[in-house]
Amino acid sequence: MRTRLDQTAQREGFIVAAPQGAIPAPAGFVWNVPFTGTDVAGAPDDVAFLQDLIGTLVDGGCVDGSRVYAAGYSGGGRMVSQFACEHPELVAAIAPVAGLRAGAPLTAGSAVPDPATCIPSRGVRVITFNGTADPVNPFAGGGAPYWGYGALAASQRWAEINGCHTTKDTRVSPNVSLVTHRGCPQNAVVQQYVVNGGGHTWPGGNAAAFPGAGVTTQEISANDLMWSFFEQGRLSRN
Template identity: 30%
Template sequence: MSISALAQSQQVEETINVNGVKREFTTYLPTDAIGGMPVVISLHGGFASPKGQFKLADFRPIADKDKFIVVCPASKHGWEDGKDVGKIDEVKFIDQLISYLIKTYHANGNRIYVTGISKGGFMTARLACQLSSRIAAVAIVAATLDSNEGYTPQYPMPILFIHGTKDPIVSYNGGSLFGREVYSHRDIIKKWAAIDNCNPKPVITNIPDKAGDGTSLIKEEYTNSATGMQVIGYTVNNGGHTWPGGSQYLPRFLIGKTTKNLNACQTIWDFFKPYTLQ
């Protein structure tokens, strides 16, 4: 496809073959798309879909304005963010997906970003550990990182975490999660700050409840002054297993509150856009 002639936005359902398995993804090309655009890969949660992720975390209006591609891959089996099983190699899938986007849409290979929520957030964390050579920055919502799956942060990576203190599914305090052990929000931020050689003393900003929804936020910024690399954590006080600024996709008694005091899509894109692969 020649994107030079694409005057209107376009959303395309596509597939690639990975280890003999057909993998599906949906690609959004913004209005007046051009060559060399960045890419935001957005990973859905468990029991969700690319269609649901586009609805929950809608980067498309921002993509139209700032000219980047949005891709929502599908994982019908729910993201093998732990040890691979059989033919399902999620890291290889995203690796080949990046290559496809560069070849097909002339995307900027130095500006590939990944974000995700819940199971998609844990998969994003895995990619930060195992595919860091292809990803410029990541952002993780309502998830942290497995502590016993055989992979761990090794290489510097700009990274942002958003987590609610009242998340009923993935505890803000970490611990046991469906038979696995996961880091707490605070512990994983400190771990990444050390990997990125950031100043261990963060800059703290309080974000009040201007929306009147019973939530507020604390932003912690850890910075490496030499490289400009940052690790940022947002604690959503009284927030649930939700995407800030997104829809209340299930009732509050099941997933907790969705804060309207932060637009996660805009916040994540603003975090991503200064970074390129080193």
């Protein structure tokens, strides 16, 4: 896997389920993310698909329903973001990479999210990763109509949804900073790793697997950081 998440799972002892979107696209297949151009008549209902997948894994005894986490890259990150908007009861946390959303843009290409398209019934812990030189989903916003608002606007909106009250900026490596939204009920914190000069890539992943997508930083490992974040959330509930 280009994310190397399978290696992290083997080392740490957790299960990875890797579902895939089914809408044909030039680069392979894409997800049917609600409120986007793929949300067309006849397309698979991928929110229901993920809901059924989680139900099958939990009901079959494969996983603990209180420890289901959703990570995704690019369109997969947008998919898990929207899934959390609609089914926060099914995920303990999400980890979108180069794709965090908090609902659709208010209008096509808008610089702010539409609050009516993401109204989860409870807060969701969020850890996310974005490169400032992302050529696909621009860090500052713009790009494709489905994108619109930028990465910081997305994390700020999740902080509002989660009821967070304080924000802290920390430098974690020469080219990576961390924005943490804290003081959130039920410890529904929001963490955003910002990679200066980073591309549309997975930090710590296989750089050769992201041709033309910009720099893949090795200063941090998205896998290690998201797993630590997931475990911290579990321990805080005990």
